[in-house]
Amino acid sequence: MQLINADRRNPVLLPAQSKLTTLIYFMYEHYRQLHVGPQALLATIRDQYWPLNGRNIARSVVNKCVICFKLKPFTFEPVMGDLPKARMQPGRAFVTTGMDFAGPIKIKICARRNAPILKAYICVFVCFATKAVHIELFQGTSSERCVSEVGINWKFIPVYSPHFGGLWGSAVKSIKHHLVRQLGSTALTFEELYTVLNRIEVCLNSHPLSPLSSDPSDLNVLTPGHFLIGGSLTCLPDKDVANVPTNRLRRWLFGFTGSEVEENSKNLSLNQSIPLHYNRIVSYTDSESIESETEKSDLGN
Numbered sequence: 001m002q003l004i005n006a007d008r009r010n011p012v013l014l015p016a017q018s019k020l021t022t023l024i025y026f027m028y029e030h031y032r033q034l035h036v037g038p039q040a041l042l043a044t045i046r047d048q049y050w051p052l053n054g055r056n057i058a059r060s061v062v063n064k065c066v067i068c069f070k071l072k073p074f075t076f077e078p079v080m081g082d083l084p085k086a087r088m089q090p091g092r093a094f095v096t097t098g099m100d101f102a103g104p105i106k107i108k109i110c111a112r113r114n115a116p117i118l119k120a121y122i123c124v125f126v127c128f129a130t131k132a133v134h135i136e137l138f139q140g141t142s143s144e145r146c147v148s149e150v151g152i153n154w155k156f157i158p159v160y161s162p163h164f165g166g167l168w169g170s171a172v173k174s175i176k177h178h179l180v181r182q183l184g185s186t187a188l189t190f191e192e193l194y195t196v197l198n199r200i201e202v203c204l205n206s207h208p209l210s211p212l213s214s215d216p217s218d219l220n221v222l223t224p225g226h227f228l229i230g231g232s233l234t235c236l237p238d239k240d241v242a243n244v245p246t247n248r249l250r251r252w253l254f255g256f257t258g259s260e261v262e263e264n265s266k267n268l269s270l271n272q273s274i275p276l277h278y279n280r281i282v283s284y285t286d287s288e289s290i291e292s293e294t295e296k297s298d299l300g301n
Helices: 017-032 038-045 056-065 064-069 164-180 190-204 224-228 246-272
Strands: 010-013 049-051 097-108 117-127 133-138 281-284 297-298
Touching: 010 056, 010 190, 017 049, 017 056, 017 133, 017 224, 017 297, 038 056, 097 133, 097 190, 117 190, 133 190, 164 190
Parallel strands: 010 049
Antiparallel strands: 097 117, 117 133, 281 297
16 A cells, blocks of 8 residues: 555656746646645645745745735835934933823713713823833823923924834833723723822833843842932832931931041041151051061152
């Protein structure tokens, strides 16, 4: 009993550069098999023939088919351009800022169950250098409520080019990520939604700016919060010593600091009583050796 027929055991070789191979065999089988993909087309051809470089020929025939291309066209992504100058220059937070509006979001006038529903908009500010995020909530989109300072230089991105605003577009996407998972379809009041947005702002400003290291002795990860308050926004704050009993503070003030000041005064007075000058013989001790050896040396003229 033979499991493999004679054509598969001894297939006919098809040259790779021949137009006869492409037109008669591959294109004909592609139409006969109702526009199958490259893998199925090559498997059908190999039932009787063995095309040299057949995988590339099958892929080329399928890609050049007009009907297949119309139903599943290729999309070309543009090459990433150079980053703006403000993205690469260090500076204070929010010196150069990108702004975008997101929404509308449904909010309630009050906390009643059947309270009227209004629309609110989220205004996102993103720092170009530190990627720090600031979120504001507005019930209108007027520029008078959003901008209250004079001297801001506006630079708008071109029309129909959202890839120019990828920095703040990514921030809006992150905000929606947290909002959908936290609220769902729940409508909050203006104050409640503003509180949630403040919490989201803390989360976004706590994202690491660089890949995390697996070395336990490495430094803490750098976040946008370090550029805002000098530390992480999610870590515990320093202990408040304002309510510590005054006797303990007094003991620390006059005990520890007093001894430090006294020791410093002794060293200062000793150095002033024995001044150093040229042609004076001095001795020094090598602190690294176990048995200190005193050597005399002349400072020289």
